[in-house]
Amino acid sequence: MLRIAKLTDYAALLMVRLAREPARCFSAAQLADELGLPSPTVAKLMKRLLRAGLLTSVRGAGGGYCLALAPHAISVADVVEAIEGRVALTECAVGKGVCALEPDCATGANWQRISRAVRAALDTVRLDDMARTPWQPVRMQGLKEKLS
């Protein structure tokens, strides 16, 4: 385990797609269609990514979302935190006073150390790394034809 949420996985797909054409802007519907993801879910994710400062948005007709930073400046850790909140393996690690055992529990400091290590691991991979691998758009029409 130690799974990331499925939504985070989707968010990564979206961000990688954007990173392939960093200058271009995309509407949520467009991305959902191209990646074969449910469109309301994509809309929700884009809002969260926007709030986290990873995207800029243009409202109204012809609007859409663009990367707020260059692909090499955004890490997987950023995306994970945008969707799931701060990386903290345990309750103890997020703040003090939550854990009843706290005064006698010495593992809190260790978990914080470990959390930082994990965070660092996630931070080594940037969007441009993810985008480098070969790729091609999903053709929904083609897929449906094959399945029917």
Added chain:
Amino acid sequence: MLRIAKLTDYAALLMVRLAREPARCFSAAQLADELGLPSPTVAKLMKRLLRAGLLTSVRGAGGGYCLALAPHAISVADVVEAIEGRVALTECAVGKGVCALEPDCATGANWQRISRAVRAALDTVRLDDMARTPWQPVRMQGLKEKLS
């Protein structure tokens, strides 16, 4: 986020306690009492840790659990995997054929790489590291007196 399950946290507490006196054996009830954790839960965790090969057990009266390996030979990753299963951040990373987007989704390989990095981070911390910090047993009676 990217939280470990609460049970995993408990399991870590238990293993660290054992690591403080590696030669000694403990009954589940004893550990629950000492750490202030619910006893059935502790029993359940010990069973999982046993199955994972991290503990040895002696049944019957006077029985209990002991560490199967030296404290420095058991890492946090081992404990996490014992409770939560294999560390794999995404469905794609656990095996192939699960993800519908698979043939066109190139991020799978990246997630596997990231999973390994996280695994490695968790592997750097061993039980003896966790056990080194100052510590003293929880006194339930004392706590209750303070709270009342």
Added chain:
DNA sequence: CACTAATAGGACTGTATCGGTGCTAATTGG
């Protein structure tokens, strides 16, 4: 040879979180 103290393993349940959907603004271009 019972009785008691333990582990072994499973089934069951309430609850919280997650994934997903829908609705109602606000904004912009044609």
Added chain:
DNA sequence: CCAATTAGCACCGATACAGTCCTATTAGTG
């Protein structure tokens, strides 16, 4: 004015998690 699109809630169902309990099985003890 209308259509396209983002912004922000509120809601709901399924799933997984934390916790409990019950029934073997095993081993020490009187």
